[in-house]
Amino acid sequence: MRQKRAKAYKRVMALYVSTFGFRLPYQVLLSDGFLLESAKQKDIDTLAVVRKVLGLSGNDTRDTKFMITQCCMEALYKLGKEYQHVVNLAKTAERRKCNHREAIDPTQCIKEVVGETNKHRYVLCTASQKFLGSMSRVPGLPIVHYNSTGVLVLSPPSQATVRAKLAQEEEKRKAGAELLDGVVDGDNVKGAPAASTTAEAAATRSRKQGPKAPNPLSMKKKKRKVEVEEQAEGEKEGDQGENGGEDDGGRRKKKRKRGRGKGAVAEAISEIRAEGEEKRLKALEERAARDAPAGGDSDDDSD
Numbered sequence: 001m002r003q004k005r006a007k008a009y010k011r012v013m014a015l016y017v018s019t020f021g022f023r024l025p026y027q028v029l030l031s032d033g034f035l036l037e038s039a040k041q042k043d044i045d046t047l048a049v050v051r052k053v054l055g056l057s058g059n060d061t062r063d064t065k066f067m068i069t070q071c072c073m074e075a076l077y078k079l080g081k082e083y084q085h086v087v088n089l090a091k092t093a094e095r096r097k098c099n100h101r102e103a104i105d106p107t108q109c110i111k112e113v114v115g116e117t118n119k120h121r122y123v124l125c126t127a128s129q130k131f132l133g134s135m136s137r138v139p140g141l142p143i144v145h146y147n148s149t150g151v152l153v154l155s156p157p158s159q160a161t162v163r164a165k166l167a168q169e170e171e172k173r174k175a176g177a178e179l180l181d182g183v184v185d186g187d188n189v190k191g192a193p194a195a196s197t198t199a200e201a202a203a204t205r206s207r208k209q210g211p212k213a214p215n216p217l218s219m220k221k222k223k224r225k226v227e228v229e230e231q232a233e234g235e236k237e238g239d240q241g242e243n244g245g246e247d248d249g250g251r252r253k254k255k256r257k258r259g260r261g262k263g264a265v266a267e268a269i270s271e272i273r274a275e276g277e278e279k280r281l282k283a284l285e286e287r288a289a290r291d292a293p294a295g296g297d298s299d300d301d302s303d
Contacts, residue, residue, distance in 0.1 A: 009154045010055040013142065019165045020140035022121050025065045026054055028144075029113065029122045030093055032072040032106045037127035037146055039086045046152070047092075050125060053144055053154045066093040067122075071100055071109035107131050114138060139164035 016022040028050060038046035047066060056063050068090050076087050098109050107128070114122055118141045125144045126132055132145050136158040143155045157165075 005153075006052070006055070009053055012154060012157060013055045015157060015161075015165065016121075016140060016142055019168060020118075020121065022142075024063045026056075026063065027120065027122050028054075028064055028066045029096065029110065029124050030066060030068045030072070030090070031110060031124070031126045031128075031131070032068075032075045032090075033127040033131075034125045034145075035068075035076065035086050035090055036083070039083070039089065041150070046089075049152050050144055053152055054123065054142075067096040068093045069096045069098045069106070069109050069113055071098055071103045072106045074103035075106045111135070114141065136160065 013022070038044075047064075050066075051057075051061070051064050054064065073087075073090060073095070076083060076090055079086070096113060098113055100109060103109075110124070110126075110131075111134075114120075114124065114135070116138065118138055121140070123142045123144065124135060126135070127146050129145075132143060132155070135141060135143060136155070137160050139158075139160040141158075141161070144152060145155060147153050
């Protein structure tokens with residue numbers, strides 16, 4: 001089955017499910033003519049094809065319930081032993097009681113079982129185009145049949161089905177309009193707040209709206225008082241430098257030189273250097289002390 005056709009069949013069955021209350025398992029009513037036509041197509045599982053046409057997949061056959069009336073079975077029995085294989089196929093379906101003591105025409109029997117409104121939600125399988133035309137007048141009746149090329153198809157919704165669907169939608173619309181009749185802004189709804197209360201809440205909400213506070217995580221930390229004063233003094237000195245360092249009387253102001261104290265690292269380095277210098281001087285003195293006696297003895301020998 002082509003994918004486009006399968007999607008169309010699923011949409012059609014969804015209409016019957018949502019509008020007419022069809023549910024799984026689908027009750028598929030088989031006619032005698034349909035079974036005779038399916039017997040002509042050898043090596044094809046007709047009942048499995050019917051399930052695919054109805055939009056069902058998988059090997060679980062519990063989602064469909066195939067049925068046949070007693071009158072249709074009697075019509076197949078009368079055909080003789082040549083159609084025993086058709087009778088065997090019909091026996092796999094569930095027997096639907098039609099309450100006819102004597103067998104009547106199978107088409108008439110199916111019409112009486114389905115009824116004028118398809119109360120029991122049957123899916124009809126037939127091979128007769130004439131019978132198909134007469135049963136299409138029943139609203140909410142899906143019909144599976146063979147087309148002119150011998151392919152099993154699901155007929156589109158009939159006019160009676162579409163009219164019943166539109167009428168049901170109109171009833172729902174009117175029922176909803178009656179429920180809302182006389183309701184103004186929800187005043188008559190049980191448990192709904194009064195209109196004045198709602199207006200006051202809206203006014204309060206509008207008054208509360210305003211600029212939001214900044215994100216505290218994105219704000220700079222407040223500076224300490226000492227840092228603020230030092231920054232102000234630095235800015236003041238910078239302004240004086242730009243003005244040439246002169247006061248209002250034209251005299252040049254003396255800038256106070258502020259000595260910077262050495263840092264801890266610089267002091268440590270200087271101490272290390274001083275210690276190294278002391279060690280070097282001490283080593284030189286010791287070396288000179290060792291060399292001095294040797295020099296004195298050489299002078300005495302020369303005399």
